Amino acid sequence: MAKEVTLLGMWASPLALRIxxxxxxxxxxxxxxxxxxxNKSERLLMYNPVHKKIPVLLHGGNPIAESLVILGYIDETWTQNPILPEDPYQxxxxxxWAKFGDDKIWTIYVKIFSKTGFELENIRNEAVENLKILDKLLDGKKFFGGECAGFLDIVFGWIAYWTPFCEEITGLNLIDKTSMPNLEAWSKNFLEVSWVKExxxxxxxxxxxxxxxxxHVVAASNS
Ligand SMILES: N[C@@H](CCC(=O)N[C@@H](CS)C(=O)NCC(=O)O)C(=O)O
Structure with a gap:
């Protein structure tokens, strides 16, 4: 019998969505x-006592935390439709690139929400500088994974869905057709993939x- 799979997530979490x-x-x-x-549950604190964060994947009762670690585990455990490239160098x-995305772009986006005035403008410039690196990485490709969406598409997928909300709420322009044509096209392509949009x-x-x-974060940073 297959071992049970459970995901501890939060509906609005881009990192849980990856899983x-x-x-x-x-x-x-x-x-x-x-x-x-x-109001974190006993269950979450028990299964991720180190970071106390979601996502956590339980496989046959064994917990795995950290979204990038979980993605690697999923790909090694269920080998159909591989998401990571086969070649060790790739x-x-x-x-x-996944680590770059989390260390840089994810951190910047979280900060964007707490900034106003010139600080917001500065962090926007930082975001754009790093997003342009991803735009270049997509040169000549439909997806980060090539012809099909793969690991990096799943890792960066939140950028495609969350950026328009971030732009609307902060009034910033982050990704557009002129300055980042590849990333703009990729966002549309990724959000059209059946297992993504559902x-x-x-x-x-x-x-x-x-x-x-x-x-909440603007009030907290002003107090
Ligand atoms: N590096 C972790 C980050 C996980 C993370 O930041 N999760 C957020 C939700 S998106 C969380 O659980 N926040 C609760 C908290 O920080 O207390 C990963 O990739 O899984």
Whole structure:
């Protein structure tokens, strides 16, 4: 009998969505548990005592934390529809870019929500500088993975869906056809993939969640 698969996530978390995309891509059924991050469950604290964060994947009761680690585990455990490249050098490069995305772009986007005035303009410039690196990485390709969406598409996928909300809420322009044509086209292509679009968070609910998040972090950084 197949071991049970459970995901501890939060519906508005781009990092939990990565895991759902990978599971869908592989055709793995899973139970999804939505965690309240303002009132963390005993279950979350027990399964991720080090970071106390989602996502956590439970496979046959064994917990795995950290979204990039989980993606690697999924690809090694269920070998159908591989997401990482086969070639060791290409795999290493995919992991290099994933780490770059999380260290740089994810961190910058989280900060964007807390900034106003000239600080917002400065962080926008930092975001654009790093997004342009991704734009270049896409030169001549439909997806980061080539002809099909793969590991890096799943890793960067949140950028495609979250950027327009981030732009709307902060009034910034981050990705457009003129300055980042590759990233703009990729965003559209990625959001059209069947296993991607079927589990996107509802736009109105996400917008309200992000507006509330911005209000909260701006107030906290001014106090
Ligand atoms: N590096 C971790 C980051 C996970 C993370 O930041 N999760 C957020 C939700 S998107 C969280 O659980 N936040 C709760 C907290 O920080 O207390 C990963 O890739 O899984």
């Amino acid at each position: 759902e995309w990978a599971l869908k891509r592989k055709g793995i059924s899973y139970e999804y548990i939505d965690e309240d991050l303002f 795999r290493a490069m995919a992991r290099f 589990i996107l968070p509802p736009p109105d609910k996400l917008r309200s969640n992000l507006q509330a998040f911005r209000k």
